[in-house]
Amino acid sequence: MKYICINCGYIYDPTLGDPTGGIEPGTAFEDLPEDWTCPLCYVTKDNFDPID
Amino acid sequence: MKASVSSLYQAVELSQPIPPLLIGERCNTNGSKKFREMLLADDFDGCLQVALDQEAKGAQVLDICTAYAGRDEKADLKRFFTMLIGSVKLPLMIDSTQPDCIAEILKIYPGRCIINSINLEDGGANLHKVCTLAKKYGAAVVALTINKAGMAMTTAEKVETAQQIYDLAVGEHGLRPQDLLFDPLTFTIGSGDESLHDAAIQTLNAITQIKKQMPGVRTLLGVSNISFGLRPAARKVLNSVFLHEAVEAGLDAAIVDTAKVIPLAQIANEDRDVCSDLIYNRQKNADKNALMAFIDYFEEKGDTDDQDESQQDIAAEKLLGQMVLKSNKDGLDDVLTILLGRYKPLDIINTLLVPAMRYVGELFGKGEILLPFVLQSAEVMKKAVAFLEPFMDKADASDKLKVLLATVQGDVHDIGKNLVDIILTNNGYKVYNIGIKVPAETIIEKAKEYDVDIIGLSGLLVKSAIVMQDSMPQYKEAGLKTPILLGGAALTPKFVAESCVPGHAEPVVYCADAFAGLKAVREFEQGKLEPTVFETKTPATARKTTKNVEIDTNVPVPQTPFLGKRIVTDVDPTALYGYVNEQALFRGRWGYRRGKMTAEEYAMLTKDTVIPIYEKLKERGITENLIQPKVTYGYFKCHSKDESVYVQDGETTYEFAFPRQEFAPNLCIADFFKPETNGGDVAGFFVVTIGEKIGQIAKELFEKDAYHDYLMLHGFGVEVTDALAEYWHEQMRIEMGISAQRPDDVTGFVTQQYQGSRYGFGYPACPDLGAHEHVFKLLDPEDIGVTLTENMEMVPEQTTSAIVAHHPQAKYFAV
Numbered sequence: 006m007k008y009i010c011i012n013c014g015y016i017y018d019p020t021l022g023d024p025t026g027g028i029e030p031g032t033a034f035e036d037l038p039e040d041w042t043c044p045l046c047y048v049t050k051d052n053f054d055p056i057d
Numbered sequence: 058m059k060a061s062v063s064s065l066y067q068a069v070e071l072s073q074p075i076p077p078l079l080i081g082e083r084c085n086t087n088g089s090k091k092f093r094e095m096l097l098a099d100d101f102d103g104c105l106q107v108a109l110d111q112e113a114k115g116a117q118v119l120d121i122c123t124a125y126a127g128r129d130e131k132a133d134l135k136r137f138f139t140m141l142i143g144s145v146k147l148p149l150m151i152d153s154t155q156p157d158c159i160a161e162i163l164k165i166y167p168g169r170c171i172i173n174s175i176n177l178e179d180g181g182a183n184l185h186k187v188c189t190l191a192k193k194y195g196a197a198v199v200a201l202t203i204n205k206a207g208m209a210m211t212t213a214e215k216v217e218t219a220q221q222i223y224d225l226a227v228g229e230h231g232l233r234p235q236d237l238l239f240d241p242l243t244f245t246i247g248s249g250d251e252s253l254h255d256a257a258i259q260t261l262n263a264i265t266q267i268k269k270q271m272p273g274v275r276t277l278l279g280v281s282n283i284s285f286g287l288r289p290a291a292r293k294v295l296n297s298v299f300l301h302e303a304v305e306a307g308l309d310a311a312i313v314d315t316a317k318v319i320p321l322a323q324i325a326n327e328d329r330d331v332c333s334d335l336i337y338n339r340q341k342n343a344d345k346n347a348l349m350a351f352i353d354y355f356e357e358k359g360d361t362d363d364q365d366e367s368q369q370d371i372a373a374e375k376l377l378g379q380m381v382l383k384s385n386k387d388g389l390d391d392v393l394t395i396l397l398g399r400y401k402p403l404d405i406i407n408t409l410l411v412p413a414m415r416y417v418g419e420l421f422g423k424g425e426i427l428l429p430f431v432l433q434s435a436e437v438m439k440k441a442v443a444f445l446e447p448f449m450d451k452a453d454a455s456d457k458l459k460v461l462l463a464t465v466q467g468d469v470h471d472i473g474k475n476l477v478d479i480i481l482t483n484n485g486y487k488v489y490n491i492g493i494k495v496p497a498e499t500i501i502e503k504a505k506e507y508d509v510d511i512i513g514l515s516g517l518l519v520k521s522a523i524v525m526q527d528s529m530p531q532y533k534e535a536g537l538k539t540p541i542l543l544g545g546a547a548l549t550p551k552f553v554a555e556s557c558v559p560g561h562a563e564p565v566v567y568c569a570d571a572f573a574g575l576k577a578v579r580e581f582e583q584g585k586l587e588p589t590v591f592e593t594k595t596p597a598t599a600r601k602t603t604k605n606v607e608i609d610t611n612v613p614v615p616q617t618p619f620l621g622k623r624i625v626t627d628v629d630p631t632a633l634y635g636y637v638n639e640q641a642l643f644r645g646r647w648g649y650r651r652g653k654m655t656a657e658e659y660a661m662l663t664k665d666t667v668i669p670i671y672e673k674l675k676e677r678g679i680t681e682n683l684i685q686p687k688v689t690y691g692y693f694k695c696h697s698k699d700e701s702v703y704v705q706d707g708e709t710t711y712e713f714a715f716p717r718q719e720f721a722p723n724l725c726i727a728d729f730f731k732p733e734t735n736g737g738d739v740a741g742f743f744v745v746t747i748g749e750k751i752g753q754i755a756k757e758l759f760e761k762d763a764y765h766d767y768l769m770l771h772g773f774g775v776e777v778t779d780a781l782a783e784y785w786h787e788q789m790r791i792e793m794g795i796s797a798q799r800p801d802d803v804t805g806f807v808t809q810q811y812q813g814s815r816y817g818f819g820y821p822a823c824p825d826l827g828a829h830e831h832v833f834k835l836l837d838p839e840d841i842g843v844t845l846t847e848n849m850e851m852v853p854e855q856t857t858s859a860i861v862a863h864h865p866q867a868k869y870f871a872v
Contacts, residue, residue: 011644014807025870045807047821047871054644054651 008034008053013046017053060235060275062118062148062197063168069117069148071197071238071275071309075378075416077300078310079318080150081116082279083107084137086125096123096133104137108145115375116315119145120173122152131158138162150199156186163194172196174240176203177221184222188230197236198226199277202263208242210256215241215263216270223271234273238310241267243278245285246335247295249348257283257299257336264306275309281317283336291355293317294324298332320374322408323399331355373399374409377441381413384433386440393444402445411485414438418480418572428648431480432764438483439762457487458582461509461539463495465516465524467848472771473544473571474515479764480571486578494846497528501535511581513542513574519824520848522547529560540564540586542577554591564588606722608866610735615793615863617739621706622691622836628781630684630747634675636780636787638803643667646772674773683774685748686781687841690789696737697730702860704740704835711831713860715823716872726816726823729864741789741861743815744838745781747774749853778855786815786861795863814867815859819850821871823860826850832858 008017017023017037022030025044028037034053042049061068071078084107086093095103108119121141123133134153141149142165150171151162159172172191175184175198191198202209202218209215219239226232241263244256264276283299284292297319300311321329334341335351342350373395380389396405417434420426460481464474471493478490489507491499504512512532514525525543532541540563543553553567567589568574580586643649649667651659678684694705704711717725731738751774758767783806790796790811800810816823818832826849832838833845843856851858 009640009644011650012641013645014638014640014804016804016808042871044871045809045869052645055656056651057656 006034007056009056010043010046010048011052011054012048013043015043015045016056060197060233061169062171064146064148065142065167066146067148068168071235073117073309074382074420075375075413076304076310077308078117079115079315079375080118080120080277080310080312081108081111081114081147081315082120082281082312083111083314084119085122085152087122093125096125096128101137101140105140105144108141111315112145112147114315115373116147118148118150118171118310120150120152120312122173124153124155130155131161134158135161135165138165142167154183156183156190159187160190163190163196166194170196171238172198174199174201175222175226176201177205177218178203178207180205181225184225185230188226188232191226191236192230192232197238198232199238199240200226201240202242209263210244210252210259212259212262212266215259216266219263219267219274220270223274234271235275237271238275238277239267239271240277240279243280243282243299245282246338247284247287247292247348247351254346254348255338257302258338261302261306261336264303264308268307276307277310277312278303278308279312281313287352288355290358291351293319294328294355295332295335295351297321297324298329299336302333302336320408322374322404328354328358377405377409378413378416381410381434381437381441382417384430384437386437389437389440390444393441397445397448402448405445406442406485410438410441414484418484418575422572424650424652427650427652429765429768432768435479435483436762436764439764442483443762457485458511458578459487459489459507459509460511460513460578461489461491461500461504461507462513462515463491463500463503464493465514465521465528466494466496467524467846467850468516468518468521469493469846469850469852469854470515470517472768473517473546474513475759475767476571477513477515477544477568477574480575481578484575484578494848497531500528501532501537504537504539505535509539511542511578512537512539513544513568515543516545517547518545518819518826518848518850519547519821520819520826521545522552524848526552526556526560529557529565533561537561538563540566540577540581542566542568542574544568544570544574550589551591554589558588558590606724606866608724608728608864610731612731612864614731614736614739615795617692617741618792620692620694620739622689622742624840625688625690626686626841628686628688628784630679630686633684633686633777633780633784636783636803636806637776638779638783638807639671639776640803641779641807642671642772642776646775647769670769671773674769678773678777683747683751683754684777685750686745687748688743688745688781688785689836689838689841689843690741690743690745690785691836692739692741692793693835694737695730695740696733697727698732700725700727702727702730702740704831706835709834711834713823713828713831714825718870718872724822724870726860726862726867729814729862729867739863741793741863742832742835742859743782743785743789743861744832744836744841744843744851744856744858745778745785746838746841746843746851746853746856747778747781748842748855751777751855752853774855778857782815782817782857782859786859787811789861790863793863809868812865813861813863814869815861816869817857817859822869824872828860829858 017034019033022028022032023044061070083089084092092107124130150173151159152173153159175187200222202215204218209218227234241260243260244253246257280296280300284295301321331351331354335347338347340346373392377392417431421431462474462478464471478488482488491503550567558565564586565588566577568577695702700715700717702713715726755767755771795812798811800806818828819826829849844852
């Protein structure tokens with residue numbers, strides 16, 4: 006499932022991962038490290054909402 | 058697992074937010090002499106009146122029983138239900154042991170009702186018939202813990218019987234667990250019968266056990282049996298205390314005479330203790346057991362069960378809680394007027410309003426309600442308190458816990474602080490909100506003047522976190538004995554624990570949001586407040602090391618239409634709406650998060666609630682001239698050296714220093730501008746504002762306690778300001794001729810699907826607000842009404858600034 010950052014609107018797509026944050030494609034949102042932050046606005050994981 | 062029942066008019070949740078669900082017991086030929094006599098006299102209008110009276114006195118469902126030896130139960134039931142269906146708004150409960158009577162009513166009932174009841178007394182024949190009906194018509198069912206051996210007396214028997222019924226009803230008949238209401242039976246503890254001394258304990262334990270063992274099911278009790286055989290005045294008190302204990306044990310619904318339930322808050326502690334001793338069979342006096350002690354106690358007290366008291370109902374108490382929860386202000390003054398006849402104003406606040414707000418806070422914490430709704434509840438709370446205040450003694454207010462709130466020096470952001478103010482004020486604390494940009498000296502002075510118990514400091518900026526850190530020793534030196542709560546976007550628990558806690562002698566506590574602030578204040582009250590500690594968690598899962606990136610130092614420098622600055626004041630506000638980041642506005646700024654909702658539920662909320670608010674604000678933005686876009690911007694020759702960009706304006710050179718990432722790919726904003734050796738570069742700057750009007754109106758809304766509208770308007774202002782920055786950045790790309798790549802939608806803008814980047818001052822890649830001094834020299838934002846605070850922050854708040862890089866590799870990154 007994709008997740009959206011409530012602070013800036015960035016969408017975490019598990020099929021893409023987060024290359025700038027060293028997150029491999031195929032990583033589910035739930036499996037992101039606890040200290041992972043939004044690559045655009047740097048807020049923490051609890052500021053993400055599930056979408057679709 | 059929500060389950061509700063319904064009438065033609067309304068649905069009622071079986072699990073009430075403030076339990077129990079109250080089921081009126083008076084329309085019962087076996088329980089009410091008055092009702093029985095009217096039925097026997099075929100006075101159905103009179104019977105209907107009994108129903109309507111209960112509705113008026115706070116019942117949420119009505120139990121209906123017309124069984125009486127010698128009468129045609131089915132005919133009576135059908136005639137009475139036909140009247141009730143059209144006249145009573147509440148959902149109904151069919152109280153009959155006859156499957157054919159139940160079937161008759163289910164056929165005509167227009168909503169979803171409750172069947173009362175099934176059991177295993179006959180081994181399951183009736184249960185089979187009734188469950189078949191319940192499944193067919195989708196009714197909820199009350200199940201009594203009665204088996205072939207009779208009524209279950211012990212917890213174990215009650216739970217075992219419940220499990221047997223569960224297996225049949227859910228396992229064989231396919232009813233859902235949440236459609237079952239188990240009644241573990243109440244026996245009197247007032248008769249002196251030795252075998253019943255611990256009957257209340259058995260029942261209370263069974264409630265807890267049943268809910269644990271059979272997740273999803275509800276429990277129900279007929280409460281008044283507990284006190285059978287005792288005097289009326291004593292019964293009312295005992296029934297009410299027992300009901301409270303049952304709810305604590307997990308009870309969902311109670312069949313009661315709603316007119317006779319006394320709110321716990323209204324029962325004297327001593328009365329309550331005597332009742333609890335009887336319920337829990339605690340003998341405190343060597344000479345007499347709990348029952349004797351109970352009887353003697355109420356004997357001595359005398360019978361105070363007069364007419365006035367019997368007319369008391371819990372409707373108003375319950376209604377007030379509901380009004381807070383559902384943020385409904387209609388008729389609030391009437392309800393409060395009724396309550397003022399029964400309680401002191403302070404008691405209304407402390408025993409009714411505050412618990413309701415606390416409950417709202419808990420729901421928010423669990424993600425079951427959203428911030429805008431919390432604020433609406435707080436508005437009801439505030440209005441209620443304002444109504445009660447004139448009736449209160451001065452002394453009433455003085456023993457409240459006192460909290461001082463301030464946004465720290467140099468920081469103008471007050472939404473976070475004001476949300477804390479709203480939540481604390483409306484949870485019964487006295488808040489001194491002394492505003493924004495407050496120096497530590499003033500905070501110390503005011504803390505002493507108001508003799509506050511706690512200080513709360515807020516600040517959005519990175520700089521504000523430093524201000525907090527630096528000021529801690531000042532508070533300590535000033536001898537303040539108050540703990541300090543810290544909140545703000547740039548703070549982390551780690552920073553607070555390592556950099557702020559050591560500076561002050563009292564606990565310093567990180568608060569992630571307003572409710573964390575409330576939690577901390579409560580912990581302080583309970584003497585449990587501890588300073589924030591930061592424990593390094595187990596190391597995060599290994600990540601790929603990002604490779605170093607080569608930044609091209611030979612990209613062509615775009616032609617800018619001019620060098621120097623220009624001012625633009627004719628931006629059409631409607632042009633900005635297409636750039637508004639609606640997701641960030643709805644979810645982030647406004648707090649309309651998806652939480653536990655399904656995608657469909659969230660889509661509904663967005664469509665029915667959020668979009669209408671947004672559309673209205675967009676319209677007001679234009680018609681009321683709330684958005685007055687003004688821009689000052691420019692292009693300047695520049696070159697980079699190491700971590701700095703040197704910007705040339707005529708004869709003057711301004712140095713902008715930027716931090717470099719301490720980890721790969723070790724980026725720095727300066728990398729995106731060419732050094733002198735490569736011919737130098739051009740840098741763009743802008744300051745944009747939508748003016749001060751939204752800020753002014755938002756302030757007025759906060760001051761008149763329109764919390765919800767305040768949050769909406771403030772958030773709208775923040776995002777429209779950002780939309781203006783997005784819009785203007787695009788205009789600059791067009792002017793520079795680098796606009797070939799244009800994002801398809803707002804998400805495209807968010808993720809920078811365009812050439813170059815804008816870096817806002819005060820954000821991680823360029824955190825130094827001091828750069829604003831240079832920006833102001835370059836662009837003269839005073840000409841569009843923007844000024845700087847002593848801490849280099851721009852006023853009005855609805856203003857934003859940036860340095861614009863055209864370099865194709867320039868994107869956002871964290872430092």
